[in-house]
Structures are given as C-alpha cells and as structure tokens.
C-alpha cells in the first residue's frame with residue numbers, strides 16, 4: 001500500500017473534522033485575498049485624494065487580517081488534533097499486531113528497533129498526517145485562489161511570475177528520491193541506538209557487576225556516531241531543498257517588478273493593480289517555502305510508513321481460524337486431551353530441538369517433565385501454548401491438529417508460568433489479578449494463601465498495594481516467582497503449563513507451595529517442568545528428556561525401580577537436601 005493509501009485509511013474516520021478544517025482553510029485563503037485588494041483600493045483612494053475611503057479600506061483590511069487569524073487557528077486545531085488521533089490509532093494497531101505474533105517473530109526482531117517504530121516512525125507519520133496534510137491542502141487552495149486573482153489583474157504578468165516554477169519542480173523531484181533513501185537509513189539508525197539504550201538499562205546490573213560500563217559506552221558511542229553521520233547526510237540533503245524553494249520566490253518577484261514596472265510606466269497597468277498583484281505574489285512565497293519543508297517531511301514519513309507497514313501487514317495470527325468444530329468457545333474448565341505424534345521441531349534453521357517426540361496425555365492428567373539443561377523442556381511448553389508453530393500433524397489438542405486451532409480460543413483455556421515469570425510495573429494486587437482484574441479481595445487473599453505470600457504481605461507496609469517496581473525488581477527472586485504462581489492460579493484454565501515454577505524457592509517452601517496449589521489443579525491437564533524432580537512424584541506420568549528425545553517415561557515409582565537417569569537425579573537431590581539440612 002502506498003504512503004497516501006495507508007494514511008487515508010487512518011484519516012478516513014476523521015473525514016468530517018478534516019472537511020471542517022478544509023473549510024476553515026478556504027475561509028483563511030479567501031480572507032487573505034481581501035488584503036491585497038484593499039491595498040489596491042487604498043492606493044486608488046490615495047491617487048484620488050479620498051482619505052475617508054482610505055480609512056475605510058484600511059479598516060476592512062485590519063478586520064480581514066483579524067478574521068483570517070481566527071480562521072487559521074480553527075483550521076490548525078482540526079488538522080493537528082486529527083493527527084494526534086491518527087498517532088494513537090497507529091500505536092494501538094501496532095501493539096495489537098505485535099501481540100498476535102508467534103515466537104519466531106520476536107527472535108528475528110530487535111526490541112530497540114520495534115521501540116523506534118512506536119516512537120520516531122509514528123511521530124514522522126503524525127507530522128505528515130497533521131501539519132503535512134494541512135500545508136499541502138493550504139498550498140493547493142492558496143495557489144488556486146491567488147492565481148485566479150492574479151490572472152484577473154494581469155494574465156501576462158501571471159505567466160511571467162510562474163515561469164521559475166517548472167525548474168523548482170525538477171529540482172525537487174531529483175532530491176525527493178534521495179531523501180527517501182536517507183530517511184530510511186536514519187530511522188534504522190535510531191532503531192539501533194534505541195536497542196542499545198534498552199539493553200543497557202535492562203542489563204545495567206550485569207554490566208556494572210562485570211565492570212563493562214566502559215566497553216558498553218564505547219560501543220554506544222560508535223552507534224551514536226554512525227547515527228550522527230546518517231543524520232548529517234540527511235540534513236545536507238534537506239538543506240538543499242530550502243534554497244531551491246527560496247530562489248523561486250525572489251526570481252518571480254524580480255521578473256514581475258521588471259515587466260510590471262514597464263507596464264505601469266506604459267500605462268497598460270494601474271499602480272493599484274500592480275501593488276495588489278505584487279501582494280498576491282508575495283502571498284505565494286510562504287506556502288511555497290512550506291511545501292519544500294513538507295517534501296522532506298513526506299519522504300521521512302514515507303520511509304517510516306514503510307517500516308510501520310512491515311508490522312501492520314503482518315497476519316493477525318500465524319495460526320488460522322478453523323472449522324466449525326473449533327470455532328466454538330472451549331469452556332475454561334475443559335481439560336484437554338493432548339497427543340504428540342512423531343513431533344520434530346527446530347527453531348529458525350537450527351538443529352532439531354525435539355525429535356520424534358510421542359506422548360499421549362489424557363485430559364485431567366498431571367505430566368511431569370524432567371531432563372538435563374537444554375533438553376527441550378521449555379520448547380515443549382512453548383509449542384503447547386502455540387507460541388511457536390509445531391509442524392502440521394504432530395500435536396493434537398482434543399484430537400484437533402494445533403496448527404488448525406483458533407489460537408485465541410486455545411490460549412483462553414491455558415494458564416502458564418514461564419521460566420522467567422516477568423511481573424509488570426504496578427502493585428502486587430494488579431500483578432496477582434493480571435488475568436482477572438475484576439476479582440474481589442476474597443479471591444485475591446485465597447490466591448495469596450495458595451502461593452504462600454501471606455507472611456510477606458503482612459510485612460509489606462502497603463500489603464497488596466505494595467509496588468513491585470519495573471519487572472518486579474523490588475521483590476526477591478522467590479517472591480517474584482510466587483507472585484507468578486499466584487497470577488497463573490487466578491485463571492480458571494483447563495491446561496496449566498508450569499515451567500520450573502519453584503526454581504528460586506528452597507526445598508521446603510517449594511513443597512509447601514506445590515501442596516497448596518495442587519487442589520486447584522485437580523481435574524486439569526497440567527504439564528509441570530521441574531529441575532527439582534521430587535516435586536514430580538505425584539505426576540500421573542513423568543517424561544525424562546535428553547537432547548530432545550524421550551529417554552525414560554513412567555510413574556515416579558516405576559522410574560525409581562527402573563534405575564537410570566531419573567533415579568540418579570532423584571537420589572542426588574535427596575542427598576543434597578539431607579546435606580543442606582544437616
């Protein structure tokens with residue numbers, strides 16, 4: 001879609017406001033026409049020696065100027081307010097698209113670059129949608145009306161005045177292509193700088209702990225220099241645009257002065273007409289200059305819109321809406337039956353992470369997943385959540401291929417605790433009830449009890465209203481993890497995906513939390529990944545992964561009797577716990 005087509009789709013809902021704005025612009029231009037005409041009549045009154053008329057024309061001129069100022073304010077408000085609304089709509093659509101993307105999208109895109117699209121790129125488009133559109137429309141109206149007046153006064157002099165304009169158009173056409181290219185590079189550079197800032201702030205603890213601040217600053221300076229060079233190239237080009245426009249006005253005025261002067265001297269044009277003509281011509285100067293500025297703005301906005309279109313044209317979801325069977329809303333308490341059939345999975349062009357994975361899970365069972373680090377445990381849960389797309393015909397939910405499921409309905413029945421359960425800025429209450437904001441205090445207290453947070457809450461001076469800081473930074477790792485557990489429990493889901501939710505808790509607390517949350521999980525399908533294998537003892541089936549393949553599976557007792565990897569992990573853990581207690 002071209003820049004203007006995309007922009008139009010965002011401006012369309014505000015067409016009534018824009019129409020009003022255009023009427024105010026027309027009123028501004030019409031009132032502006034009165035001023036040179038009153039000059040003409042004033043000059044004629046002076047020639048006649050009629051001072052009463054002169055005062056009257058001066059009065060009309062002053063009133064017209066005042067009314068013109070008011071009409072200009074009204075027109076600006078219509079256009080600039082609309083642009084702000086377009087900006088909001090763009091940001092909303094961008095975020096909606098982003099959140100609908102599957103995991104590989106976020107592996108491919110850098111956070112800073114995505115952030116730059118929300119800031120710099122959206123601002124460029126907003127400037128064009130507001131000031132740009134207003135300036136272009138204003139120039140068109142002023143040109144048509146003013147040229148009509150100039151033609152009325154003297155057609156031949158009008159022809160002389162517009163002689164330099166074709167040269168201006170040629171120069172502008174040549175510059176605009178290069179402006180587009182350089183604007184794109186500047187926005188890309190801004191993305192890299194934003195990325196570096198974002199990473200530095202979120203990783204400041206690691207950077208300082210390793211004494212890497214100096215290296216980081218050096219790398220940042222290099223990126224900044226590169227960004228500066230790109231900006232300077234663009235600024236040089238933009239600096240060329242203004243002179244092209246600035247030359248046009250004076251050349252036209254010079255030509256008019258020369259030929260107009262000859263005409264007045266020869267008596268072919270009255271002095272009043274000549275003064276009015278010159279005033280009309282000077283009214284074209286400012287819109288022409290602004291057009292030059294809008295041209296650079298247009299190219300910047302075109303480069304930005306191209307970057308925004310990359311995101312706005314993404315599919316709303318990588319998983320398609322499905323047949324009638326799946327379009328029905330699954331009930332939250334539905335505990336799905338899950339089947340993996342010869343599942344092979346690898347991330348973008350990487351080595352296979354899961355290989356020939358086969359598993360049949362009846363609805364309402366608790367599946368424990370154990371295995372060495374990097375064996376594919378998290379990947380398995382990501383596939384179940386539809387965050388990454390499994391190959392077709394390999395993963396079935398209630399007998400339906402996951403790739404054919406409506407992703408939103410599927411996710412509605414899932415509650416997950418990711419490995420790094422991120423909290424959001426806000427209070428403990430907001431975080432615990434993130435998925436259920438309307439829940440009452442009784443529900444909140446019950447969640448906190450299940451997640452073993454009650455003791456801490458009594459110590460926090462603000463209780464549930466305690467702020468957790470960005471990402472939950474003001475809480476300990478264990479507290480953060482228990483808030484994540486509470487947040488997941490608040491959902492009445494049918495499928496729980498718990499990725500090592502007790503890794504930051506000591507053995508005793510982990511057991512207590514696990515015992516407390518189990519009644520809530522009864523009758524649900526639960527996948528529990530745990531590096532602490534003793535917590536898996538209650539699972540209906542335990543799967544032990546090794547390098548993406550099932551190495552062992554069975555109940556806790558069966559696996560202990562069989563010996564092997566699971567039994568070794570279990571005995572090692574028992575020994576460690578005994579040592580810690582002694």
Ligand SMILES: Nc1ncnc2c1ncn2[C@@H]1O[C@H](COP(=O)(O)OP(=O)(O)OP(=O)(O)O)[C@@H](O)[C@H]1O
Nearest residue numbers: 107347348350353372373374375376377378379380
């Ligand atoms: N987004 C990704 N892009 C590419 N490769 C990935 C991605 N996420 C994980 N991997 C790779 O997939 C493999 C399995 O990772 P996964 O996180 O599933 O293992 P895990 O068993 O959960 O490990 P751990 O116990 O350490 O959390 C690893 O080799 C990892 O490097």
